[in-house]
Amino acid sequence: MPSQLVDKYFRAEDLPQIWCPGCGHGIITRAITVAIEQLGLEPDKVCVVSGIGCSSRAPGYLDFNTLHTTHGRALAFATGIKLANPDLKVIVIMGDGDSTAIGGNHFIHACRRNIDLTTIIFNNNIYGMTGGQYSPLTPKFDKGTTAPYGNIDRPFDICDLASGAGATYVGRGTSYHANVVTSLVKKGIMNDGFSLIEAISGCPTYYGRKNKKGGPVDMMQWQKDNAVTVTAAAKMTPEQLEGKFLIGELKNKPEPEYTKEYQKIIDNLKGSDI
Amino acid sequence: MSNKVRLMQGNEACVEGAIAAGMKFYAGYPITPSTEIAEISAERLPRIGGKFIQMEDEIAGIAAAIGASLTGAKTMTATSGPGFSLKQENIGYACIAEIPVVVVNVQRGGPSTGQPTSPAQGDMMQAKWGTHGDHPVIALCPSSVRETFDLTIRAFNLAEKYRMPVLLMMDEVIGHMREKIEIPNASEIEIVDRKRPSCPAEDYLPFKPEANLVPLMADFGAGYRYHVTGLVHDETGFPSNSTDIADKLIRRLVDKVELNKEDIITWEEENTEDADIIIFAYGCVARAAKTAIKILREKGIKVGLFRPITVWPFPEERLIELSKSVKTIIAPEMNLGQMVLEVERLCNKHTKIERLNKVNGEIIYPEEIVAKIEEVL
Amino acid sequence: MEKHEVRLSGSGGQGLLLAGIILAEAAILDGKNAVQTQSYGPEARGGASKSEVLISEDVIDFPKVRVCDVLLSLTQKSYEQYNHGLKEDGILILDSSVTVDASVKNRIFSMPIIETAAKVLGKPMVTNIVALGAIVEVTKLVSDASLEAAVLSRVPKGTEELNKRALSLGYEIARQSMNK
Numbered sequence: 001m002p003s004q005l006v007d008k009y010f011r012a013e014d015l016p017q018i019w020c021p022g023c024g025h026g027i028i029t030r031a032i033t034v035a036i037e038q039l040g041l042e043p044d045k046v047c048v049v050s051g052i053g054c055s056s057r058a059p060g061y062l063d064f065n066t067l068h069t070t071h072g073r074a075l076a077f078a079t080g081i082k083l084a085n086p087d088l089k090v091i092v093i094m095g096d097g098d099s100t101a102i103g104g105n106h107f108i109h110a111c112r113r114n115i116d117l118t119t120i121i122f123n124n125n126i127y128g129m130t131g132g133q134y135s136p137l138t139p140k141f142d143k144g145t146t147a148p149y150g151n152i153d154r155p156f157d158i159c160d161l162a163s164g165a166g167a168t169y170v171g172r173g174t175s176y177h178a179n180v181v182t183s184l185v186k187k188g189i190m191n192d193g194f195s196l197i198e199a200i201s202g203c204p205t206y207y208g209r210k211n212k213k214g215g216p217v218d219m220m221q222w223q224k225d226n227a228v229t230v231t232a233a234a235k236m237t238p239e240q241l242e243g244k245f246l247i248g249e250l251k252n253k254p255e256p257e258y259t260k261e262y263q264k265i266i267d268n269l270k271g272s273d274i
Numbered sequence: 275m276s277n278k279v280r281l282m283q284g285n286e287a288c289v290e291g292a293i294a295a296g297m298k299f300y301a302g303y304p305i306t307p308s309t310e311i312a313e314i315s316a317e318r319l320p321r322i323g324g325k326f327i328q329m330e331d332e333i334a335g336i337a338a339a340i341g342a343s344l345t346g347a348k349t350m351t352a353t354s355g356p357g358f359s360l361k362q363e364n365i366g367y368a369c370i371a372e373i374p375v376v377v378v379n380v381q382r383g384g385p386s387t388g389q390p391t392s393p394a395q396g397d398m399m400q401a402k403w404g405t406h407g408d409h410p411v412i413a414l415c416p417s418s419v420r421e422t423f424d425l426t427i428r429a430f431n432l433a434e435k436y437r438m439p440v441l442l443m444m445d446e447v448i449g450h451m452r453e454k455i456e457i458p459n460a461s462e463i464e465i466v467d468r469k470r471p472s473c474p475a476e477d478y479l480p481f482k483p484e485a486n487l488v489p490l491m492a493d494f495g496a497g498y499r500y501h502v503t504g505l506v507h508d509e510t511g512f513p514s515n516s517t518d519i520a521d522k523l524i525r526r527l528v529d530k531v532e533l534n535k536e537d538i539i540t541w542e543e544e545n546t547e548d549a550d551i552i553i554f555a556y557g558c559v560a561r562a563a564k565t566a567i568k569i570l571r572e573k574g575i576k577v578g579l580f581r582p583i584t585v586w587p588f589p590e591e592r593l594i595e596l597s598k599s600v601k602t603i604i605a606p607e608m609n610l611g612q613m614v615l616e617v618e619r620l621c622n623k624h625t626k627i628e629r630l631n632k633v634n635g636e637i638i639y640p641e642e643i644v645a646k647i648e649e650v651l
Numbered sequence: 652m653e654k655h656e657v658r659l660s661g662s663g664g665q666g667l668l669l670a671g672i673i674l675a676e677a678a679i680l681d682g683k684n685a686v687q688t689q690s691y692g693p694e695a696r697g698g699a700s701k702s703e704v705l706i707s708e709d710v711i712d713f714p715k716v717r718v719c720d721v722l723l724s725l726t727q728k729s730y731e732q733y734n735h736g737l738k739e740d741g742i743l744i745l746d747s748s749v750t751v752d753a754s755v756k757n758r759i760f761s762m763p764i765i766e767t768a769a770k771v772l773g774k775p776m777v778t779n780i781v782a783l784g785a786i787v788e789v790t791k792l793v794s795d796a797s798l799e800a801a802v803l804s805r806v807p808k809g810t811e812e813l814n815k816r817a818l819s820l821g822y823e824i825a826r827q828s829m830n831k
């Protein structure tokens with residue numbers, strides 16, 4: 001029933017979206033709205049915040065309280081929203097360059113604070129909006145317009161980065177595994193703390209074309225062929241896992257949430273002399 | 275000592291003014307000489323049910339303050355030179371997205387790390403031109419502790435009224451000095467709140483201006499779901515590539531301030547009625563000017579003071595008028611000539627303009643102004 | 652009443668910023684106007700620091716010392732750095748450790764401020780309060796009652812008696828110095 005979903009959660013008058021044919025972002029955006037639908041969240045209390053880039057156009061199409069901020073800064077804006085009004089469910093959408101390059105500092109600190117934000121990183125391994133420059137998620141030796149001879153940077157593993165920085169819920173899905181994304185986003189929203197979901201998306205226009213990855217279908221096929229669920233991976237040898245990536249829930253370790261800890265300070269001060 | 279009359283630091287008066295104005299949220303990053311504003315906010319806000327957060331950097335400080343403002347809270351961030359540079363992009367964001375926020379800059383010597391514990395007035399033009407693109411600017415400049423209290427309230431009121439960032443341009447002397455002040459009663463303080471919509475949610479156009487060019491602002495979470503972006507946008511808030519919409523939007527943003535200048539601009543004059551010479555000074559330097567005027571008047575030299583309190587928009591009309599009746603305007607500044615550029619642009623047809631500049635990290639002394647005036651007499 | 656311009660100098664960590672604040676608050680308790688400013692280097696401890704207090708019954712425009720009526724120097728370094736602008740008839744209050752050139756014509760009151768706090772009271776942290784007692788005894792800039800009230804409103808709970816003793820020892824060493 002996609003049309004009902006669009007009717008209910010999208011600003012239909014602002015569609016069609018600007019993404020290229022074959023881009024994975026639309027699928028992931030839809031997967032997020034399915035999670036919201038399944039959780040029965042009140043749209044007036046949902047806030048979707050983004051930075052700058054292809055992914056960050058998503059909130060504009062969604063019928064919630066939506067904020068399209070500056071490049072890399074979505075988590076800092078979102079932190080202000082959540083702390084000022086903890087009743088709001090705040091979902092943050094960022095791209096790979098947006099979140100881990102220019103926004104890297106905000107990213108690790110939002111993880112560290114364990115503030116209740118559900119962050120979905122649309123990882124298409126490239127800066128798409130500006131025309132195909134390499135990002136901190138471009139695999140080593142792949143090409144971008146600013147890496148014409150191959151990228152010599154080592155890429156981040158977004159999920160490891162988030163786990164190490166203190167995110168309490170971490171998972172990975174792909175635009176092929178949209179149902180996994182929905183399930184992870186649901187659990188991420190239910191986690192009272194900072195949740196990070198990496199959603200691998202295909203960019204046939206720039207990343208795919210630059211690196212001879214084929215068209216949209218080939219890129220989806222690649223996601224299907226190389227994703228291994230956490231359960232399956234447990235039974236595989238390191239040789240079998242070579243070149244594969246894990247999908248599913250990678251960390252679920254609740255800890256005290258930031259805005260609730262702050263509220264305790266306020267409550268403790270009540271009645272004390274000014 | 276009564277609670278109302280007390281010795282207070284400028285930075286503390288800023289926080290007290292902010293709280294009197296209704297501040298409920300502060301986000302920032304420590305930087306000398308503004309840090310006390312963060313420290314006192316951290317101590318005071320949770321006691322009144324407000325929130326304080328120390329962010330990971332200056333950019334995040336203003337970003338969080340803007341985000342919080344969207345939920346309906348009155349918010350502030352404070353910084354000094356290097357941090358003011360870092361906040362510029364998001365100051366522009368708050369301009370185009372029309373989000374109220376108060377940004378305090380306790381100025382210190384620059385460029386770069388410069389002289390962290392010394393006063394300066396080197397960011398006056400950055401306040402006007404620091405963020406890119408054409409945009410509205412309101413910047414206020416206090417020259418005493420009490421005025422810091424009052425102007426912080428005014429900064430919040432203007433931010434709320436015109437839905438935009440308002441800059442409070444302090445300096446290290448005003449921020450760190452302590453002086454006797456009497457805090458007014460709450461009933462004597464005028465408080466302005468942003469105008470919120472009351473129409474049905476489906477009729478709400480978040481960027482459709484009212485008669486004063488300012489649109490009504492709904493709180494996130496209040497039932498008016500709308501889109502906010504730093505891109506040029508139409509009245510619904512959705513991005514637009516229309517040249518017509520872009521032109522109208524940018525002109526309206528600037529006109530919000532330009533067409534309401536009378537409401538926004540304030541200044542102080544002292545001994546200007548019979549003055550042959552006017553000292554143009556603001557911030558801590560205006561205090562040196564006042565002492566200089568006393569010294570010179572005792573010597574029979576007719577000197578007056580023109581002190582812009584609103585530095586941006588600049589009080590053009592009155593200064594032009596005054597310049598027609600004086601022989602010279604002296605502009606002492608703790609920079610190598612910033613606000614004097616406005617004075618020169620506006621008044622050099624009518625009178626002679628002399629600069630007096632100091633950038634060694636020390637306040638300009640009254641004797642230096644006296645000497646300059648005696649030299650040019 | 653004329654304006655009094657006071658400069659307190661020493662090394663970072665000696666509590667002179669607080670001493671300046673207390674002196675200004677005492678002046679306000681006396682019904683006068685007061686402004687306090689400071690200048691300091693990057694060091695939280697050590698270095699040379701100064702705290703300035705202007706006291707007047709009129710409005711105080713320029714907030715910094717122009718001609719210094721009273722200079723306190725607790726260290727040689729701070730004396731060298733901050734003795735400029737001292738009036739010809741200005742008062743110089745020095746810790747015994749500070750030496751001045753024989754050519755200095757000011758009224759000089761030299762007394763063991765640091766030693767009194769450290770050895771007699773056993774609490775170097777009250778050096779600033781001993782100094783305040785000494786300054787006020789010599790200059791009578793503020794009333795003793797206002798000074799004590801201002802001190803007590805600023806010091807940590809539980810240290811009131813210690814600080815009162817510091818004040819009275821400050822008065823005492825100043826009297827001894829004045830009688831020399």
